Amino acid sequence: MPSELDKLWFSQASLSAWQNCPLKFKYRYIDGLYWPLATVGKVSEHIELGRKFHLLAQRYFSCGEAGPTPGEPLLASWLAQLQENFPLSPDREYLPEYELRSAKSGLRLLAKYDLLVVAADKVTIYDWKTDERPPRAAFAASAQTRLYLYLLTLSGYFQGEPDQVEMVYWNPRFPKEPLRVSYSARQRHEDEDWLRKLITEILSTGAFPTTLNEKNCRFCEYRPVCHGQGLEEVQEDLLDLEEVDWEQIQEIALQGVNLP
Numbered sequence: 001m002p003s004e005l006d007k008l009w010f011s012q013a014s015l016s017a018w019q020n021c022p023l024k025f026k027y028r029y030i031d032g033l034y035w036p037l038a039t040v041g042k043v044s045e046h047i048e049l050g051r052k053f054h055l056l057a058q059r060y061f062s063c064g065e066a067g068p069t070p071g072e073p074l075l076a077s078w079l080a081q082l083q084e085n086f087p088l089s090p091d092r093e094y095l096p097e098y099e100l101r102s103a104k105s106g107l108r109l110l111a112k113y114d115l116l117v118v119a120a121d122k123v124t125i126y127d128w129k130t131d132e133r134p135p136r137a138a139f140a141a142s143a144q145t146r147l148y149l150y151l152l153t154l155s156g157y158f159q160g161e162p163d164q165v166e167m168v169y170w171n172p173r174f175p176k177e178p179l180r181v182s183y184s185a186r187q188r189h190e191d192e193d194w195l196r197k198l199i200t201e202i203l204s205t206g207a208f209p210t211t212l213n214e215k216n217c218r219f220c221e222y223r224p225v226c227h228g229q230g231l232e233e234v235q236e237d238l239l240d241l242e243e244v245d246w247e248q249i250q251e252i253a254l255q256g257v258n259l260p
């Protein structure tokens with residue numbers, strides 16, 4: 001096992017990188033090759049809007065106000081939706097941009113939650129999405145959902161049963177169409193097994209094959225290495241923005257890699 005992996009905290013980004021393309025995982029987390037994704041046009045605008053919305057939400061849940069958004073009517077409307085759909089309650093604790101790590105059970109796990117809302121009998125994870133479609137049902141079985149819910153049950157914020165945690169994906173463009181993912185003891189058990197198996201596979205591998213799905217390459221920062229072509233060289237009118245993995249791009253753009 002490469003020694004870099006001894007120190008790695010496994011995050012949504014690293015697990016997804018492994019699942020999408022083991023070679024990408026190697027470049028990023030073992031070789032330490034990392035540079036910001038070169039983005040163009042709509043991609044770049046989308047990332048910037050997402051970054052600003054995350055910042056507004058962080059301010060709102062930290063101090064009750066998010067500040068003005070002069071000259072940005074779309075962001076202003078998203079903020080209005082946030083305030084309308086998430087009125088602050090004195091009965092709850094709000095933890096925006098909250099990071100949790102755990103090395104319990106030999107698994108080094110890390111998650112950066114957009115928001116945790118802690119009530120007397122329940123903890124809810126919120127994850128903000130800003131792409132141009134409502135949160136998809138497929139998110140419920142994603143590496144992010146499984147890691148985030150499982151890790152929360154290891155934390156001090158969780159004192160009860162697994163069915164007292166929940167994850168909600170929410171998009172201000174579609175405020176009435178959240179995706180709610182409930183949890184259970186059985187799912188928690190399955191997630192622990194899945195994480196252990198996946199991480200054991202990563203730690204014991206000696207091979208990092210390239211992706212078999214070239215769609216994964218379209219918005220990968222290693223395109224210049226693997227294909228000799230950067231994203232900036234792809235004509236924007238040929239990009240199918242419906243196929244973009246916004247979650248992965250935003251995760252990297254907003255959080256970078258989780259190197260120790």
Ligand code: SF4
Pocket residue numbers: 020021023024027210211216217218220221222223226227
């Ligand atoms: S460009 Fe494609 S093959 Fe190369 S690391 Fe990225 S996803 Fe893998």
